[in-house]
Amino acid sequence: MQNESTPGARGPVFCGVDTHADSHWLCVLDWRGRRVLSRRFPADAAGYEALAGAIAAAGEPACVAMEGTSSYGAGLTRHLAS
Incomplete structure (x- = not known):
């Protein structure tokens, strides 16, 4: 999958994160x-x-949904919640 972005999104955005041991993949939809x-x-x-900065730059997050196995997304969840 390619890294893609569309600059200048306005309004609420919806974020999904697929968590893994070594990396997390973020997808943001307007x-x-x-x-x-x-x-x-x-x-x-x-x-x-x-990742948090990329979400903030994309627009106002309406929600962030995370998918993961075990505790792969635990650190990111703590970071985003703080």
């Missing part, structure tokens, strides 16, 4: 269901910060 961003981030503190 309120019309169009892909705004699809990108992989490392599963570490710097990656959590970059």
Whole structure:
């Protein structure tokens, strides 16, 4: 899958994260269901910060849904919740 983004989204955005041991994949959709961003981030503190920044840059998040096995998304969940 390619890294894609559409700059300048306005309005609420809907975010989904697929969590893995070494990386997390973020997909952001605008309120019309169009892909705004699809990108992989490392599963570490710097990656959590970059992922949160990418969400903020995409628009106002209406929700963030995370999918994962075991506790792969636990660190990211804590980071986003804080």
